[in-house]
Amino acid sequence: SKHDGKGKSENPNARTIEVLQQMADHYDRMHDHWRLIAYRRAISALQKQNSKVMTMIEAFEIPFIGERLAKKIEEIVWTNRLKRLDNANLEPNYEVFQNFLKIYGVGYAQAAKWIDLGYRTIDDLLERARLTKNQKIGLEHFDDFQTRIPRTEMDRHDQYVREMCSKIDGSIQLIIGGSYRRGAADSGDVDFIVTKPDCSLDIVRTVMLERVIPKLFKKGYLKVGLATTAREEGSKWHGAAALPGTTIWRRIDFLFVQCNELGAALIYFTGNDIFNRSLRLLASKKGMRLNQRGLYKDVIRDKHRERVTQGTLVEGKDEKRIFELLGVPWRPPHHRMC
């Protein structure tokens, strides 16, 4: 414990504790009583740890540390800072920058370029910027795409797409992944995982791109396609949709999966992204590799941790088996961070 003669700097979690303490001080100033207590408890729990807590999974196993704090602890370890704290002392265009990053298909470089050109608002961009087709769609439907989708509407997307698929090919299987599969009350988009028993990726891809998606367009459900990966990279379609009788455009993703890779795809597409990162890191520490197609062993890395060999596939089909092989207790989707 912290009273056994070890100085603060010797605590393996000293830096994490320091950053969490700054957050606690912030909430103290804000008179946010409950968050203050949560941070104090987390700090004292961390002080009792004998080794450095590196990942969200490790942090979450400690009493008094919930999912959100576990996520923050991992962020501090990985980046040596907490984004939430940086936001407190705002860089002048920080908010503009964050806003631009929310536009579909807009990344760091594009957002920075627009700020350099003097654009500050969505209207500036719509009126003055030179836009690609996708940027234009992203901007025109900015508010739509920012509006969270209630779970009841997610269920209706599920039903609607399922019914259309079954009319074309009764063996197509659909699972909505992402935040919906994690049990969230609302979602940012609809993430469909699509597979067919005993079928290659190519067959799944073809039936979706040549039959299902055109039919969903014809019905007026799909509004626009935003991105389709090339055949070699295989596997996804991005677009927008609106249910009959509704006007808000929703972002929709289809991930095409060959059935013997369903388990790995489910893990990847269920997320969340930070949980995925922890699992991948864990795999790599064990000399394995996890991606959206499978878990591989005998992966050889050089001293810079660059992969020298791809490794051999150990499991792709069974989600639970992948957890087992990684040596992690099974986590149901709704415990993979919200």
Ligand code: DCP
């Ligand atoms: N994913 C990932 N890394 C990324 C992006 C996505 O691992 N950089 C995985 C994990 C996500 C899943 O894909 O959970 C779906 O991505 P979304 O962006 O749709 O995220 P969510 O569905 O989790 O959240 P939201 O409700 O905002 O859509």
Ligand code: MG
């Ligand atoms: Mg999603």
Ligand code: MN
């Ligand atoms: Mn998505």
